[in-house]
Each structure stands twice: as structure tokens, then as C-alpha cells.
Amino acid sequence: MSIQKTHELVAIEHRALERWGQGDPSGYLEISAPDVVYFDPFVDYRIDGIEALGRYYEALRGTIHAENFEIIDPLVQEHGVMAVLTFNFRCRLASGAELRWNCTEVYRRQGAEWRLIQSHWSRTNPGSSAQ
Amino acid sequence: MSIQKTHELVAIEHRALERWGQGDPSGYLEISAPDVVYFDPFVDYRIDGIEALGRYYEALRGTIHAENFEIIDPLVQEHGVMAVLTFNFRCRLASGAELRWNCTEVYRRQGAEWRLIQSHWSRTNPGSSAQ
Secondary structure, eight states: OOOOOTTTHHHHHHHHHHOOOOOOOTHHTTTTEEEEEOOOOOOOOOOOSSHHHHHHHHHHTOOOOOEEEEEEEEEEEEEEEEEEEEEEEEETTTTOEEEEEEEEEEEEEEEEEEEEEEEEEEESSSSSOOO | OOOOTTTTHHHHHHHHHHHHHOOOOHHOOOOOOOEEEOOOOSSSEESSSHHHHHHHHHHHHOOEEEEEEEEEEEEEEEEEEEEEEEEEEEEETTHHHHHHHHEEEEEEETEEEEEEEEEEEEOOOOOOOOO
């Protein structure tokens, strides 16, 4: 299976992550569709729609400061108007902590633009058991 | 945003989960495409391709016994040949433990069939902090 570091979605995701790592969630909001849905390890239920996601992100604005990050082995599965970008992710926070994540981003074409319609972030192997 | 409990993908997922909960991972393998990719909380990196996923699943065969489970608020975003099914999930194991999950399944049409091309399972709010 080919790894596609050069797919345009990797660049789009990288730009949103750069802003995210500087405490600015607007990069993600600007590329999200109205019907975006969202999972991360800190919410009790899926977040549905850009208004709800915007409220969630606003509470995080200015709280996240990444020293550096890495999109690991990005893969794009593109068919018709949709594409799935998956990758592992590593980031080092200003506190020195290093975090590892799994990420699935689903994008949909709207004219010449890609818009995020589903975002799922989870911790890589946080140490829980399968049972 | 409408919740689509009756979409055919919810039934497909439910059937695969019923077999999974009886220790049989073949239900998922039978609906997976050759290029399926996979994340769960127990793997260190994304699993790429049905052969690698099959090896991973075989090691789990017979080890999982769910008393019951529930697909919570399934939502399908379908565009062209692809569809994203997202839901929260609750299951009670034979041990009595109750687990909650976030799930994103991406399906692609192949002729008259749907095939899973991306599967991402993570624990709902496992209690880690945002920083």
C-alpha cells in the first residue's frame, strides 16, 4: 500500500495542525463542512455539526502549544468526491510531554475545495488492555 | 443532523458486531476490502491491508465474549461511492465490564456490495487529560 506524503490533503492537514499547535483552532474550522462530525478522547459523545464543534474548539483556544509534531505515514484513500486521510501522529508539547495519536480525517470535495466531514483523534496504545 | 438507524450500513455493521461479540472476527474480514486500514487502542501503528488485519484478528479469535452491545446514534454520510458510518458504542462483556467506544467506519461500494476500507475504534473518554 503506497504512502502518499505529497497528496494535497496532507498539506491541508499540516497547515491546520500548525495553527492548532499554536493554540488556534480556526484552521480546522475553516476547512470543516457544516455537517462535520468529531471524536476525540475527551468528549463523551460524537460532536455533530460545525456549530457544536466550534463551541468545543473555542474553549481550547490558546491552551495548546506544540513545540513540534510529525504526521507519520499518511495514507489517502480517494474515491469520487470523498477521501480518507489516515496517519499516526506524534507531537511534543511545550511542557515537554510527547503524545502519540491515531487519526482518521474524511474529506469531501466541494467544488475546487476539500472540506472535512469527519475527524477522529485517539491516543495510540494508551496502555489499556483488550479486555 | 439526522440519525439514520435504518441505513443498510447500520445493519451490516450490526451483523459483523454480533459475530465479533461471539469471538468470531470473520464477519469483519468478509466485509473488508483488500486495502482496509485499521486503528484501535491496542496497536502501535495503523494496520494496513486485509492480510495484516486478518493476522491481527486471528490472534483475537475466541477471546471476546460480549453479553450485549448497543450502536448509539449511528450517522451515515454518504456521497458517491463512499459512506462514513460513525457511532458511539456500548458493550457489556461476559466479565461484567461495560466498555464505551467511539467508532468511525468508512465503506466503499464495490458493485452491489459495501466494503469496509477504514475502521477506527477508540475508547470514549478514557479519563486522560487534554494536556
